[in-house]
Amino acid sequence: MNSWIVSHLWLIPAVPFAASLIILSLSNARRKSAAALALFGQALALALSILAFVPTLQFPGFRSVQNFTWFTFGEETLRLGFVLDPLAAVMLVMITLVGLCIFLFSVGYMADDKNFTRFFAYLSFFSGAMLGLVIANSLLLLFIFWELVGLASYLLIGFWIEKPTAAAAAKKAFITTRIGDMGFFLGMLWLYGRSGTLLFYDGGSGCLESAGLAMLSASATFIALLIFCGAVGKSGQFPLHVWLPDAMEGPTPVSALIHAATMVAAGVFLVARVYPIFSVGAVNGVTSSLTVVVWIGVTTALMAALIAIAQADIKRILAYSTVSQLGLMMVSLGVGGVAAGIMHLLAHGFFKALLFLGSGSVIHGCHGEQDIRKMGGLRRLMPVTFMTYAAGMMALSGVPFFFSGGWTKEEILHATAHWPRSHAPYYLILAGVVLTALYMTRQIIYVFFGYTRAAAERSHESPRVMTIPLIVLALCTIFFSVVLTPAWPWLHGFLTGEPVHFDITHLIQPMLFVSLVLVSSGVGVGYWIYRKAGVQNEDRAAEIDPLEYAQPALFRFLANKMWIDELYDRTVIAFSWMGARLSDWMDRYLWDGLVRGFGAIGQLFGIFTTSVDERGINAGVDETTAGARGLGRMMSAAHSGQIQMYLGAVAIGMLALLLLYAWLA
Numbered sequence: 001m002n003s004w005i006v007s008h009l010w011l012i013p014a015v016p017f018a019a020s021l022i023i024l025s026l027s028n029a030r031r032k033s034a035a036a037l038a039l040f041g042q043a044l045a046l047a048l049s050i051l052a053f054v055p056t057l058q059f060p061g062f063r064s065v066q067n068f069t070w071f072t073f074g075e076e077t078l079r080l081g082f083v084l085d086p087l088a089a090v091m092l093v094m095i096t097l098v099g100l101c102i103f104l105f106s107v108g109y110m111a112d113d114k115n116f117t118r119f120f121a122y123l124s125f126f127s128g129a130m131l132g133l134v135i136a137n138s139l140l141l142l143f144i145f146w147e148l149v150g151l152a153s154y155l156l157i158g159f160w161i162e163k164p165t166a167a168a169a170a171k172k173a174f175i176t177t178r179i180g181d182m183g184f185f186l187g188m189l190w191l192y193g194r195s196g197t198l199l200f201y202d203g204g205s206g207c208l209e210s211a212g213l214a215m216l217s218a219s220a221t222f223i224a225l226l227i228f229c230g231a232v233g234k235s236g237q238f239p240l241h242v243w244l245p246d247a248m249e250g251p252t253p254v255s256a257l258i259h260a261a262t263m264v265a266a267g268v269f270l271v272a273r274v275y276p277i278f279s280v281g282a283v284n285g286v287t288s289s290l291t292v293v294v295w296i297g298v299t300t301a302l303m304a305a306l307i308a309i310a311q312a313d314i315k316r317i318l319a320y321s322t323v324s325q326l327g328l329m330m331v332s333l334g335v336g337g338v339a340a341g342i343m344h345l346l347a348h349g350f351f352k353a354l355l356f357l358g359s360g361s362v363i364h365g366c367h368g369e370q371d372i373r374k375m376g377g378l379r380r381l382m383p384v385t386f387m388t389y390a391a392g393m394m395a396l397s398g399v400p401f402f403f404s405g406g407w408t409k410e411e412i413l414h415a416t417a418h419w420p421r422s423h424a425p426y427y428l429i430l431a432g433v434v435l436t437a438l439y440m441t442r443q444i445i446y447v448f449f450g451y452t453r454a455a456a457e458r459s460h461e462s463p464r465v466m467t468i469p470l471i472v473l474a475l476c477t478i479f480f481s482v483v484l485t486p487a488w489p490w491l492h493g494f495l496t497g498e499p500v501h502f503d504i505t506h507l508i509q510p511m512l513f514v515s516l517v518l519v520s521s522g523v524g525v526g527y528w529i530y531r532k533a534g535v536q537n538e539d540r541a542a543e544i545d546p547l548e549y550a551q552p553a554l555f556r557f558l559a560n561k562m563w564i565d566e567l568y569d570r571t572v573i574a575f576s577w578m579g580a581r582l583s584d585w586m587d588r589y590l591w592d593g594l595v596r597g598f599g600a601i602g603q604l605f606g607i608f609t610t611s612v613d614e615r616g617i618n619a620g621v622d623e624t625t626a627g628a629r630g631l632g633r634m635m636s637a638a639h640s641g642q643i644q645m646y647l648g649a650v651a652i653g654m655l656a657l658l659l660l661y662a663w664l665a
Contacts, residue, residue: 180233
């Protein structure tokens with residue numbers, strides 16, 4: 001059975017795709033059938049993913065490649081393929097498991113939505129596109145699924161299309177990511193021109209194997225940076241991060257799917273998959289392209305963490321948290337900690353899905369309210385949501401020992417500390433860890449502690465169909481740490497192919513205590529600042545944030561997202577608008593005037609040529625024809641057919657010639 005699934009990997013994305021097509025054919029009244037089909041398709045994809053995961057456990061460094069010819073043009077053959085290796089295997093299991101929890105949660109969350117069936121069709125389509133991206137053995141096939149992921153995100157972010165903000169967010173996400181994808185596409189073309197193939201692995205001649213990498217030479221840096229443009233757009237890295245917080249306009253399960261298991265994970269996965277291209281010509285593990293990855297990641301992680309401190313929307317805080325954590329993953333990849341980055345990506349998939357679904361449970365219980373300043377005291381009214389949300393909060397904050405996020409952050413800090421080019425990213429990441437613990441402490445105090453404010457007065461615990469996925473994800477967040485601990489770093493060894501041994505003494509590491517101190521500092525400062533939040537003022541909804549009270553200008557700067565969107569409005573968008581208006585003016589008055597002018601000249605020339613043709617040429621031809629006709633008639637009359645007339649004419653002619661001769665003589 002295992003060998004069968006290895007040669008039939010295409011079935012894993014095909015099942016959700018098939019479920020999506022079938023659901024689209026159903027009417028809106030077939031709600032139960034749509035949900036059942038989506039859940040069955042995702043569960044079957046999970047089962048197939050687990051089957052595919054088993055062979056990678058049995059053989060260290062396992063890799064199976066199935067290539068096939070797509071089409072042939074001239075003497076060139078374009079080949080695609082699927083690959084199964086440890087990286088693809090762990091991603092398949094995480095995507096399908098987290099996706100199944102989100103699908104189940106959606107049954108309750110979207111129960112009253114009029115487009116219930118269409119929603120599950122889009123979810124299944126999204127899942128299938130991401131699964132296809134993961135197992136692609138060709139950069140071209142990966143790019144095809146990459147664009148399908150973008151289409152699915154557009155459909156889901158703008159699902160509530162009747163809301164102008166949702167429609168605008170969908171367009172913003174689609175256009176912004178297309179900017180990055182243009183660079184990705186150019187890098188793919190350049191790679192094909194240099195290596196002659198887009199297959200990752202092809203018996204030693206793939207573009208990620210020694211023969212293909214040898215052909216890249218100096219162009220590898222530019223190819224890597226162009227491909228990285230796609231990752232910057234998809235994974236919300238600075239400066240293309242602006243679409244990701246606005247994606248919160250979609251339903252909360254969409255936010256969980258985008259931020260945890262699918263879309264944003266694609267960019268990090270892409271860099272990890274083509275990492276050999278980034279490392280061509282590396283000296284001590286450092287290249288120009290990897291250095292760019294590090295600094296983009298550091299900038300993104302710190303910037304997003306600062307912005308999250310001043311946000312009031314419960315989902316928007318988590319959105320900026322996602323941007324920050326993705327920056328952290330990029331830093332890990334850039335400094336050479338590929339395994340650490342992927343481990344954090346997997347752990348993040350579980351606890352960020354938990355947090356987003358937990359926020360959806362809070363919003364559901366508070367009847368649609370998303371402002372944390374209007375909540376409070378929900379730990380008593382929503383105990384299951386509170387306990388599971390607290391587990392996600394501690395994992396995201398990096399609490400070690402019992403939560404997966406703590407171990408993966410420790411791995412990233414360890415890798416960053418040993419980056420030979422600079423220690424600045426390490427210290428900036430340390431600040432980011434403190435900020436993460438601070439803004440998550442702020443959020444959980446506002447939402448679950450303090451006085452019960454307006455939105456929380458009639459709140460209630462969510463139904464089981466929503467709380468069961470929260471419990472499952474919380475358990476995954478906790479027990480996933482078992483394979484991440486330094487005492488038994490099984491997942492790290494699985495990804496790298498290195499042998500793993502259990503050694504309890506590895507738990508005692510300086511970096512672990514550094515992480516613990518940083519997280520404790522962030523939580524402590526957050527508690528000290530917000531412990532009295534909602535207590536001092538009777539008007540709980542309108543109370544001023546303690547940080548806003550202390551530093552109003554700075555808080556306003558962060559609350560307005562550092563005015564980056566406004567900067568884009570006044571520069572890029574303004575220039576684009578000016579260019580569009582200039583193009584419109586030139587089209588209406590310049591180019592249209594030139595066309596009309598040339599048309600008028602052509603028309604005048606036509607009139608002139610018509611006049612010359614009719615009055616000159618045609619008249620001349622007509623007169624010549626008439627003269628020729630008259631001459632013909634005269635000649636015809638002279639030819640009577642009587643021989644004596646012809647002899648007389650000859651005689652007269654001879655006489656005339658004799659007279660002329662005599663006169664001349």
